[in-house]
Amino acid sequence: MNTLYLASTSPRRQQLLAQLGYEFSLIKPELDETPLPDELAPELVIRLARGKAQAGLSLLTDGAADAYVLGSDTIVVVDGHILGKPKDSGDAKRMLQTLSNRGHQVMTAIAVASAAGTEHTLVVTDVQFCELSDSDIEQYWHTGEPADKAGSYGIQGIGGNFVSSISGSYSAVVGLPLVETKQLLEATFAQQ
Numbered sequence: 001m002n003t004l005y006l007a008s009t010s011p012r013r014q015q016l017l018a019q020l021g022y023e024f025s026l027i028k029p030e031l032d033e034t035p036l037p038d039e040l041a042p043e044l045v046i047r048l049a050r051g052k053a054q055a056g057l058s059l060l061t062d063g064a065a066d067a068y069v070l071g072s073d074t075i076v077v078v079d080g081h082i083l084g085k086p087k088d089s090g091d092a093k094r095m096l097q098t099l100s101n102r103g104h105q106v107m108t109a110i111a112v113a114s115a116a117g118t119e120h121t122l123v124v125t126d127v128q129f130c131e132l133s134d135s136d137i138e139q140y141w142h143t144g145e146p147a148d149k150a151g152s153y154g155i156q157g158i159g160g161n162f163v164s165s166i167s168g169s170y171s172a173v174v175g176l177p178l179v180e181t182k183q184l185l186e187a188t189f190a191q192q
């Protein structure tokens, strides 16, 4: 019997993993999410997803032999520049101005760590924003929604009002790609 853990503080990731039908427990490892010098966006998001999964596994002292720990990380990328979660309102407003009337990529990496090692998958989704006025941005900041989200928006909420098109995985933008997560977990369980 496999024991699945989700290494995450994100309620959205919990909801998406539950939607897939898995039973799991939560663990919340601490991880420094600062990019390394010259680190490229795909390298960063994969390193952080693997780091969350591995840090979660190392928190488990009992029963780690049959434990599988899922970690995930999401970033927004515009012309190669990485937008993480905003530090403050100025940071969020700058991000939203950058995203206005242009396309960007959302990169979400997922990783599963177990006694057998760590496997990962990267999912890249293209998102196009409509034009945002200064007052759109100001009002959006005051909803509170941007504060804890990569790129300072949530496609699943009011931020969805700004999305004119999306090509790729909607659930990956929200934080956990449903199809790829199921595939990665089933492939990892099958290896035991």
Ligand SMILES: Cc1cn([C@H]2C[C@H](O)[C@@H](COP(=O)(O)OP(=O)(O)OP(=O)(O)O)O2)c(=O)[nH]c1=O
Pocket (backbone or CB within 6 Å): 007, 008, 009, 010, 012, 013, 033, 052, 072, 073, 074, 075, 076, 085, 106, 148, 149, 150, 151, 153, 154, 155, 156, 159, 173, 174, 175
């Ligand atoms: C772009 C986008 C991001 N997000 C969220 C997903 C992630 O929770 C967050 C990016 O930060 P992350 O560091 O990936 O995750 P987190 O700190 O929220 O949670 P964890 O404990 O698992 O590390 O932004 C949305 O909810 N909607 C969106 O449209």
